[in-house]
Amino acid sequence: xxxxxxxxxxxxxxxxxxxxxxxxxxxxxxxxxxxxxxxxxxxxxxxxxxxxxxxxxxxxxxxxxxxxxxxxxxxxxxxxxxxxxxxxxxxxxxxxxxxxxxxxxxxxxxxxxxxxxxxxxxxxxxxxxxxxxxxxxxxxxxxxxxxxxxxxxxxxxxxxxxxxxxxxxxxxxxxxxxxxxxxxxxxxxxxxxxxxxxxxxxxxxxxxxxxxxxxxxxxxxxxxxxxxxxxxxxxxxxxxxxxxxxxxxxxxxxxxxxxxxxxxxxxxxxxxxxxxx
Numbered sequence: 001x002x003x004x005x006x007x008x009x010x011x012x013x014x015x016x017x018x019x020x021x022x023x024x025x026x027x028x029x030x031x032x033x034x035x036x037x038x039x040x041x042x043x044x045x046x047x048x049x050x051x052x053x054x055x056x057x058x059x060x061x062x063x064x065x066x067x068x069x070x071x072x073x074x075x076x077x078x079x080x081x082x083x084x085x086x087x088x089x090x091x092x093x094x095x096x097x098x099x100x101x102x103x104x105x106x107x108x109x110x111x112x113x114x115x116x117x118x119x120x121x122x123x124x125x126x127x128x129x130x131x132x133x134x135x136x137x138x139x140x141x142x143x144x145x146x147x148x149x150x151x152x153x154x155x156x157x158x159x160x161x162x163x164x165x166x167x168x169x170x171x172x173x174x175x176x177x178x179x180x181x182x183x184x185x186x187x188x189x190x191x192x193x194x195x196x197x198x199x200x201x202x203x204x205x206x207x208x209x210x211x212x213x214x215x216x217x218x219x220x221x222x223x224x225x226x227x228x229x230x231x232x233x234x235x236x237x238x239x240x241x242x243x244x245x246x247x248x249x250x251x252x253x254x255x256x257x258x259x260x261x262x263x264x265x266x267x268x269x270x271x272x273x274x275x276x277x
Contacts, residue, residue, distance in 0.1 A: 006077060010048040013073050018046040020064045035059040050218045051077075051092055053232065082140035086230040090211070090223050093232075094147055099155040099214040103207065103249050106163050108178060110141050111148055111156065112185060117178040118142065120170030125227075148190050156191040159249050160259075162198050165266040173274040179267035186260050194253035195262050203252045207245050 021031050021042070028046070029039030035056055044050035052060070057070040064070075083091055094100065094111075102109045108117060118141045122134050147153055168175050185191045196203065211223040221234045222242035233239065254262065 007048065009073075009077055010051065013070070013077070014046040014048045016073075017042075017060065017070065020066055021046075024064050031060070031063070034063050044218055049215075051089065053089060082136060084230070086232075087225075089232055090230070091144060093213055093215075093221065094144060094154075096215055096218075097147075097154045097213040098216050099157075099212075101157045101159075101212040101246055103159045103210040103246060104164055105161045105208060106167060107169065108160070108164055108182065109158055111145050112158065112182055112191065113141055113145070114174075114178045114181045115142060116170055116174040120174055124169075148185070153190065157250075158191060158193045159196060159246070159253050160193065161196045162262075165195065165263060168270070171274075172270045176267050176270040176274055179263055179270065183260060183263050183267060186256070186263070192256055193259055193263070194250060194256055195259040196249065196253045197262070200252040203249060206248065210242060210246060212239070212243060212246055 021028070024031075026034075027039065028042040032039040032042045035042075036059065037052075037056055041050060041052075045052050052070075052074065054071070054074055057074040060066070060070050061068050077092070100111070102111075107121060110118070113121070115138055118138045119134060122137045123129070126133065126137075148156055165179060169178070182193065186193050207224070209225040211225075212220060213223070214220045219234050219236065220239050220243075221232060222239045223230060223232045224242075225231075233242075253259065
């Protein structure tokens with residue numbers, strides 16, 4: 001679904017929510033209290049600024065007796081089968097974020113991956129997958145990266161542990177290409193990247209994958225992920241703690257200039273190890 005069509009559909013979602021809420025005699029505050037979000041969030045849903053999580057859509061359906069309408073709309077608009085169910089909402093939010101900040105302890109973040117690297121990661125997690133499945137996942141990941149190429153791209157900041165530069169995902173040639181791409185993104189000023197060196201010690205063990213997103217007209221979110229699940233939260237207290245953790249990680253990272261030098265040195269090391277073609 002094109003972005004314009006998707007936005008129009010979310011506007012329809014919002015207008016239907018407003019109509020059914022008013023028909024049921026609820027204010028935004030009253031409905032929010034009954035589905036465990038603020039009245040302000042209900043207003044943002046109705047204006048198509050914020051997209052509800054699935055459990056909120058389900059609670060709205062139950063309260064307004066809408067026969068699963070809002071859950072079905074959620075699945076139609078967010079539940080992209082190319083992504084794990086817990087990640088589909090994150091992809092939707094990427095399209096409207098004004099700032100994205102990530103910490104990656106082991107793998108290059110998806111928005112910065114090359115096709116070869118994404119393919120190696122997908123195969124590692126799905127060793128018996130068909131070629132069609134693998135290529136679908138790779139294409140979806142590369143499509144996400146378009147947000148960094150758009151004129152209205154978000155401010156993007158990534159903090160990587162040195163593991164990311166050293167683990168030979170896909171082999172030496174793939175890593176050389178991936179790290180070269182990463183350096184190119186930095187040199188083109190499409191992203192700010194810092195590396196936490198091994199010498200930083202325990203700081204890199206404070207959290208797993210972490211992503212923070214900010215928006216023009218909606219509260220910030222934090223997203224954490226393990227190998228099998230992810231958690232998207234917008235509770236202000238939790239997001240504030242996540243932001244504090246990110247600040248600590250960034251404080252022990254190398255400067256952007258030193259990080260770029262380390263990335264390019266690692267790329268050269270892999271290039272020398274790659275087999276001649």
